[in-house]
């Protein structure tokens with residue numbers, strides 16, 4: 001049974017704006033799912049719906065088998081949420097704040113657990129500091145500590161590394177990897193494709209309130225094992241010569257460039273043959289260039305190709 005199950009969920013805000021247009025998503029226990037999508041795609045709306053903060057207009061969401069609307073308390077107990085907006089009391093002290101978050105779920109005091117969480121997030125030295133004395137990155141880590149205080153099984157991180165420097169971003173990735181080792185299921189949203197590439201087991205792409213793709217990262221990567229060879233010609237041609245009809249070619253740049261797409265993992269790329277066939281067809285080359293397609297290309301294509 002998936003730990004999170006989102007079934008035909010739509011969300012229309014009071015303004016009449018439809019932010020989710022029939023979302024289906026199943027998340028397995030222990031996985032890291034990265035949701036990629038442009039601003040306004042509906043990522044925060046989806047997460048808020050799963051966490052029971054926003055009420056879906058239709059459809060159903062289960063967390064650990066509990067309906068997030070009719071069994072809110074049972075579902076919410078399993079969830080840790082690090083919201084996109086920093087919402088911390090400026091004068092609240094770090095350590096007691098984390099202990100307090102735990103208490104909100106009706107759990108007994110557990111200083112050892114709170115210490116472990118603070119240490120894991122490198123906040124132990126700052127346990128007596130007040131929020132306003134912390135840097136932005138530390139504040140973000142305090143939010144994670146608060147979200148982990150009640151030992152949730154599913155952790156939602158909404159843009160955990162937005163506006164965070166490279167070093168801290170990598171620290172955050174380590175924290176996520178460590179939580180995964182402990183068996184926590186993690187769903188994070190991000191604009192950073194390299195972040196999804198670095199830490200996710202599965203990647204979902206969402207745009208305009210719809211999930212466009214959810215796929216194992218490894219499979220996506222395999223699809224990305226394609227390269228483009230651009231052949232720049234000395235003289236422009238009006239059309240691809242008939243002799244080259246057997247190749248997967250595209251003519252662009254006013255007939256000056258031929259683009260050949262090939263699979264880097266197949267036995268032969270076909271480049272040698274293509275080049276001699278080009279010559280046989282009477283074309284002379286000015287330059288050659290190859291480019292690896294990336295997750296970014298797939299993402300951009302997906303998001304722009306929609307009607």
Ligand SMILES: Nc1ncnc2c1ncn2[C@@H]1O[C@H](COP(=O)(O)OP(=O)(O)OP(=O)(O)O)[C@@H](O)[C@H]1O
Nearest residue numbers: 013015017019037038039040041042043044045046
């Ligand atoms: N309370 C609200 N009332 C009306 N419209 C809203 C509300 N909250 C969000 N929206 C709209 O719903 C759409 C999706 O917003 P959402 O915050 O879910 O996007 P997002 O993918 O998280 O974007 P970002 O990457 O900028 O965080 C946007 O067009 C937004 O303006």
Ligand SMILES: [Mg+2]
Nearest residue numbers: 043044084158
């Ligand atoms: Mg958002």
